[in-house]
Amino acid sequence: MAEPMLQVRDLHAWYGESHILHGIDFDVAEGEVVTLLGRNGAGKTTTLRSIMGLVSRRTGSIRYRGAEIIGERSDLIARRGIALCPEERGIFASLSVAENLVLPPVVAPGGLDLATLHTLFPNLQERSRSQGTRLSGGEQQMLAIARILRTGARLLLLDEPTEGLAPVIVQQIGHTIAEIKARGFTVLLVEQNFRFASTVADRYYVVEHGRVIDMIPNAQLEANMDKLHQYLGV
Template identity: 70%
Template sequence: MPEAMLEIRDLHAYYGESHVLHGVTLSVPAGEVVTLLGRNGAGKTTTLRSIMGIVPRAEGSIRLQGKELLGLAPFRIGRLGIGFVPEERGIFASLDVEENLMLPPQVQPGGLSVAEIFELFPNLKERLRSQGTRLSGGEQQMLAIARILRTGARLLLLDEPTEGLAPVIIQQIGRVIRTLKEKGFTVLLVEQNFRFAATLADRHYVMEDGQVVDMIPNDQLAARMDQLHERLGV
């Protein structure tokens, strides 16, 4: 396995009295696409939110290239080079595409230029002056991903990027993720669409009840489909 960019060890997370993550351990190697698979409520989104420091309470260890993240403020975690695209996308409705795109600060050198972003997402160039409220769901998702590529983040956390989107948009997002991997980005992807994830990922972590219960390298998927069907109900 290549050197890990992200290492999570024995992670526990809580919302009030609810103990949501129960000792999650996983590794995201640099330059790979890694998926978190699992039914609704398995703890996938909470894992991403824990990495970003936006759960009320977390214990254990989350290390980015050896640096401990637990206990850091969310804005400090972002400045270390992690970009988070939440499931709700977070597009500012009153701002147009260009204003949304330029809003986040650059946190590291090496972010994509606006020209490179428009190569990845030509739709956004056409909609540059459109307000966030006028974008389709697919265009909002593209903008949410594009926005963090400018910042210089090298680890991308994508929460359900294909949810509710048309097949042609899902294909486009798949092409973008492959291109980003070729450019050296590392991606941790939460995805309900298992067939989409299978075309992209190097390895899959399966979560149940707030725990990682399996890790399947992509080249072993075919041999372990029965297990996955059972665990995921797909």
């Protein structure tokens, strides 16, 4: 069997002195949408940030398309075709919407062009001259997703894209992720809202105390509902 697009093994990560991840293992195959579920503080965000090279220390193995990237600097990881949409969205206040949109450098051919992005996210075109942080929360989230679709990155790490957004916007983001998937992008999603996740994900990994404790394919979601509720404490 061919190696998965992303293979994470025994990943440990630290912020300063605090040991956050205690041996995370999971795989993401090309074209999949995989969701990390777990309670607050379980280590989901840290997992994404570790893949991107944004934690102070990490050990173990992260292989992307066969190459070990655990020791690499974050800009070189990005250049391989991995892009992060951070939890806090990371829209820059000193840049206009248009500047925010084209900020991340193109790392590979095959990204969406501006015309396509403006069709997918019409608000961004209307408000292109506004200051980035003047957008509504939903628009900022759209902008944060749109700007990494442009770069040609094939593995997108989306950190809680629906957090704090109105149901109608959440639905729109769901459509966007479906659209992204249809275009062949691979998505690793962190989500608290597994009702939302169930509309887009192929598989789920459950993260607890910095470890992956279970994997559930979407087809078996219904059968595992009780177990999931127990894991997530909802």
